[in-house]
Amino acid sequence: MYVRTADSEQVAGSWQTGSPEQALAYFEGKYDELLVEIGLLERRVRTTDLSAEDAQTAIDHIREQVDAYHFVGDLEALTARLDRLVGTVDKRREERSQQRAVQSDEARRAKEALVVEAEELAQSDQWRAAGERLRALVDTWKGLPRLDRKVDDELWHRFSHARSAFSKRRKAHFAQLDAQREEARKTKERLVAEAEALSGSTDWGPTAARYRELMSEWKAAGRAQREHEDDLWNRFRGAQDIFFAARSSVFAERDAEQAENLKLKEALAGEAEKLLPIGDLKGARAAFRSINERWEAIGHVPRDARPKVEGRMHAVERALQDAEESEWRRTNPEARARAEGLTGQLQAAVDKLRSQIDQARAQGNNAKADKLERELEGRQALLDQALKGLQDFGG
Missing domain, CATH: 1.20.58 (Methane Monooxygenase Hydroxylase; Chain G, domain 1)
Known part of the structure; x- marks a missing residue:
């Protein structure tokens, strides 16, 4: 075929x-x-x-x-x-x-963009976000086709170097952070020990002040490792709670006692105010002394109420002191003698001026008489004042 x-x-x-x-x-x-x-x-x-x-x-x-x-x-x-x-x-x-060729060019540009972003992320301090983004860039890189071996190796070297630089910085940061947290743990353990030692104190004011200082030191110490922080805080806070609960209990008792003391002192202040105005100085003095003795025996009142109730007692006390001073001046022999001597001198001067005025008028010297009358007015005013003062002595 x-x-x-x-x-x-x-x-x-x-x-x-x-x-x-x-x-x-x-x-x-x-x-x-x-x-x-x-x-x-x-x-x-x-x-x-x-x-x-x-x-x-x-x-x-x-x-x-x-x-x-x-x-x-x-x-x-x-x-x-x-x-x-x-x-x-x-x-x-x-x-x-x-x-x-087009795909290779696109892949080259895509890988160059990944390298640039990775190099920027290598300087970031946003450790979590930057780390996650770098991992995502690796996955993106793996999904891109390979380039010419030389170009691909050069880009990968830069990309890998950026990741390594970031990892090194992050490792150094967290190593430093671990050291700081370890130091914070030691500091907080010391603070906890002191706080627990103070929890039974009854020296309320200084201890409360020290607890405030300890809290400031606690905040300044920074955070310890997570596995220690919560336990240390619970112990620290628990010690404070024991102290402040005991103090609150004592203060509540004291506040109730002081509230009762205030009622008693207000009643005594009202009793003292009934002594005014002072009539019988001797009786008022004895009554106030009795009231004051009972006042001193009562004890403290709430701080915010103290100025008002004590002010009421002080007003009565000042009135007694003013009455006593007036009585002393009235009954003081030396002061009375000085007042009588001054009154006598002023009276003699007034009488002499009147005689001189009459004589000047008789002589027809009216100018001299008018001058003497003006002088008389001044001396008469002083005499009237002296006579009034003398009356305070019962004279």
């Missing part, structure tokens, strides 16, 4: 088991098989992502069968279809080459 080519005839094969018609049908069937195989390959090239290399391998395999001439049919048609398919594959290869 022969097949005719463009310039000759080629032996397709031999047939010994049947008629020539059967032989022709058999070799025509071989041709049809090649048509089907070429059609399937054309469809794969059009509709799948078959690589150019695999497509070319399949074309070469079919072309070997065509060049073997083991069929009968339109040889030129088969060759033409294969040539067209080669053109399609070459075009696909070029398109994919361009696409890979």
Whole structure:
């Protein structure tokens, strides 16, 4: 059996088991098989992502069968279809080459952006957020295609160096933080020990003041490790609660006692105020002394009420003191003698001026008389004042 080519005839094969018609049908069937195989390959090239290399391998395999001439049919048609398919594959290869170039350029720019961001994050102090973002950048990097080995290695070196720099800074930061927290733990353990030692104190004022100082020191110490902080705080706060609860109990008792004392002192102040105005100085003095003795025996009152109730007693006491001073002046012999002497001198001066006025009038010297009368007015005013003072002595 022969097949005719463009310039000759080629032996397709031999047939010994049947008629020539059967032989022709058999070799025509071989041709049809090649048509089907070429059609399937054309469809794969059009509709799948078959690589150019695999497509070319399949074309070469079919072309070997065509060049073997083991069929009968339109040889030129088969060759033409294969040539067209080669053109399609070459075009696909070029398109994919361009696409890979674009993708490679995009991947390079994407990796450069990742490197720049990683280098910026390497200087961040936002340890948690920056660390999470760097991990996300690694995942993004892994999802990008590889570049030219030299370029890819250079970018990866910068990216890896930025991550290492951040990790080193973060490690140093937390090492320092751990040291600070350990120091804070030691300080707070000392504060807790002192707070617990003071919890039973009854020296209320100084101890309360010391607890305030301890609280300031606690805040200034910073935080200890998480596993120690809560326990230390509970012990510190518990010691304070014991002290302040005891103090509150004592103060509540004291406040109740002082409130009762205030009622008693207010009643005594009212009793003292009934002594006013002072009439019987001796009786008032004795009564106030009795009231004051009872006052002193009562004890403290609330601090905010103290000025008012004590002011009432002081007012009565001042009235007694004023009355005593007036009585002393009235009964003091030396003061009375001085008052009487002054009154006598002023009276003599007044009498002398009157005599001089009468004499001047008699002599017709009215100018002198008028001058003496003006002097008389001044001396008379002093005499009237002295006489009034003398009356205070009962004279």
